[in-house]
Amino acid sequence: MFSGYTINEKQVGPAHVLPGLVNTGFSTKLQAACDHHSQRLSKDCTLLLEGDPCQVVYCVLDGWLALSKTLEQGQTQIIDFALQGDIVDPTTADGETSSVTINGLTLGTVATLHRATWQTLISDCPDLRQWLHGKDAARRARHSERMLRLGKGTAEMRVAYALLELHIRVNMISGSALPEFHIPLTQQQIGDFIGLSSVHVCRTMRRMSRNGILAMSDHMDVRILNPQALSHMAGIDHATLKREIVPALPSQTRRTSAP
Template sequence: MRARPEFRDFNEKELAFIKEFKRGELHVAKGETILEEGVPNQHLYTVLSGWGFRYKAMSDGRRQIVNYAMPGDLVGLQGSLMGEMQHSVEALSPMILCTFERARLFSLFEAFPQLAFDVTWIASRQECMLDENLLTVGRRTAIEKVAYLVVFLLSRFVETGLQVRNGLDLPITQQHVADTLGLSVVHTNKTIRKLADRKLLSWGDGGCRVNDVAGLRTIARWLDPTPRPRPFL
């Protein structure tokens, strides 16, 4: 199950600027920390391939996954504007990131208003995702939460062109689900078993197998976002 992401085209001047703005590519292994909370960040990244997650951690090791980074997403914008990161980012798979100099970000705003709008659009879109994720954590029931997260990740995989294993397999652990939804691993496991009993999904060592997308969408009260070309830096 794969889709080609629809990104807007650059004009010639924008393309020339982006080529000069780019400083290289960063290859990251699965499980490696890309950005760390509280540490100054000298770079801004665009995800070219693979996926990771953003999280906040407590002093006792507990963490809250706040969002997932996939191809086309910007990583490190927060640190570029505030001087240091307010969250951490870890790779969930091998990743390739396009690297930009943080210090040159403002030249983009000065010379290329359309690119500056693109950065704002991407940040606004991520804010919308956080709004929906906060609604999920705060107001959806446990079974609605798990169903919503599975549909959300599957839709983002398809949207960004990531390969979903065996058609509908999501490479995610129950610990990631628990850390995203604010549930204990025990509660997460019990909830997943309820969905499995309904033949909606199953879980194995490789992650989550989605058996009935429509059924999960119904439980999650899922509404498809309006499709539109996405900016890409």
């Protein structure tokens, strides 16, 4: 089920850490399935390799995962980061192989659900389908905004957008509205996420720091000092981005759609 990875085999107890899913129509069933199939991951492990056989869906209960693709010459592009509460289905259209390599960047916990189990959950829980639709829409929005900047944006625009996106996602999990946040990434990993070298990322973030836009400490503890300037540099409105990439919970969806 996993390949080429290091894992802590100690069985973990009930996780109960899917953000916001309390007293929803499907939370009990989904949490029970995640608790039963949860595994602790070690830092820098590999869960799955691009092209490997894959018949599972991963539910991230804790920690950070990186989803990436690599060229034959070794150049790697990080396609996305999966954080707490994210669902990762890496299977290609053939239904048999993984489209990406999945690495655990931090200590964490994932639930590995066989596709048949996952399909049963979806069939039995209409609210789960609605929740997944929202998460898929948020992921598409993230990818399209970043793709625009990868293709047309400057280095500063790419770095600024990545920091804004990660800040919103981290705060969504923590329930915080504070300007400081931690991203457990190296500058090389940030570069692989936005198509820049680690040297270019370092220079760009130092320039932002000198200009009073952000402050950094302890290897990627980031504090946003001037959110308006960072949003302007990223070429996006912060409130609009948050609305587009933070999926509503099922209860919020029902309230919004009610007459």
